[in-house]
Amino acid sequence: MTTYIIGHIKPDLDAVVSALAVAEFRNLRGDIDNPVAVIADPFNPETEFVFKKFGATPPRLITATDIKTEDKIVLVDHNEVDQRLNNLPQDQITGIVDHHKFNINLNHPIKITALPIGSTTTIVFLKFKQYNLTINQDLAKLMLCAVLSDTVGLKSGTTTDKDRSAVTDLSKIAGITDIDGLTLEIFKAKSNISSLTPEQIVKNDYKILEFSKKTFIGQIETVEQGEVIDKRKDELLKAMAVVKEKEGVALIFLAISDILKINTKLLLLGKDETEVAQKAFGGQAVNNVLDIGPKLSRKKDISPAIEKAVA
Numbered sequence: 001m002t003t004y005i006i007g008h009i010k011p012d013l014d015a016v017v018s019a020l021a022v023a024e025f026r027n028l029r030g031d032i033d034n035p036v037a038v039i040a041d042p043f044n045p046e047t048e049f050v051f052k053k054f055g056a057t058p059p060r061l062i063t064a065t066d067i068k069t070e071d072k073i074v075l076v077d078h079n080e081v082d083q084r085l086n087n088l089p090q091d092q093i094t095g096i097v098d099h100h101k102f103n104i105n106l107n108h109p110i111k112i113t114a115l116p117i118g119s120t121t122t123i124v125f126l127k128f129k130q131y132n133l134t135i136n137q138d139l140a141k142l143m144l145c146a147v148l149s150d151t152v153g154l155k156s157g158t159t160t161d162k163d164r165s166a167v168t169d170l171s172k173i174a175g176i177t178d179i180d181g182l183t184l185e186i187f188k189a190k191s192n193i194s195s196l197t198p199e200q201i202v203k204n205d206y207k208i209l210e211f212s213k214k215t216f217i218g219q220i221e222t223v224e225q226g227e228v229i230d231k232r233k234d235e236l237l238k239a240m241a242v243v244k245e246k247e248g249v250a251l252i253f254l255a256i257s258d259i260l261k262i263n264t265k266l267l268l269l270g271k272d273e274t275e276v277a278q279k280a281f282g283g284q285a286v287n288n289v290l291d292i293g294p295k296l297s298r299k300k301d302i303s304p305a306i307e308k309a310v311a
């Protein structure tokens, strides 16, 4: 019997690393059957970069057919059906560790560990602390990167003191002193979208949210916002039309967030998206672009405002 620890589809660094951290934590505690961290989709460029940099072994990529009926599942960094591995058997979910809003309806009791803080990895870090368990140096390096990534270098609106002290402690264990340098390296890897097709960019990091209208919100975190918009806007809008159709969503937004300048511009496909975005954030869209100011967090700043405007 295996307990699969798994993050959301299209995993970001926090989804991958928090799965590894939960598996290690549970191994040290010895309180669940054979915990194994796995992933639902291949790495994005950022995760690829971090694992290469530290010579870490990627978790195994699985599909629902790998999960036997006696296995158990712990979800990390997500909870909603649309964000789970396709066909994941929800009766086998035994736990969730997450920092997102909850939208679940299970027929059995489970263990939930949730906090409204900057990263799921920080939640797991706090569990290690609570039980006085040692985080090994290799894992600390990955966890440090995951917290920095998910909190956008501790600048995202979701960042809390718990995330800040996690970064302080993890950097000591990891033996890494140049946090700003590491953060910039991660940002650059995250921003490197030059090799991606427009459709891959739109779907690089997205959530489909069950608002009163089904809504796709993609996000690109970049250090070259102006360049992305100037050079790739037209092809991105075309790709958004394709993705809207394929995913069967009523609305599609692409947030292009500058993680150094702390600013997000929303790419708006059509009239419906423009109306909703202007209602949600104020201001006037110009040529399919709305500047929504110093907002970076999809879960805290962007999704709730859009949800309200759609309702």
Ligand SMILES: [Mn+2]
Binding pocket: 014, 015, 077, 099, 118, 119, 120, 150
């Ligand atoms: Mn996360």
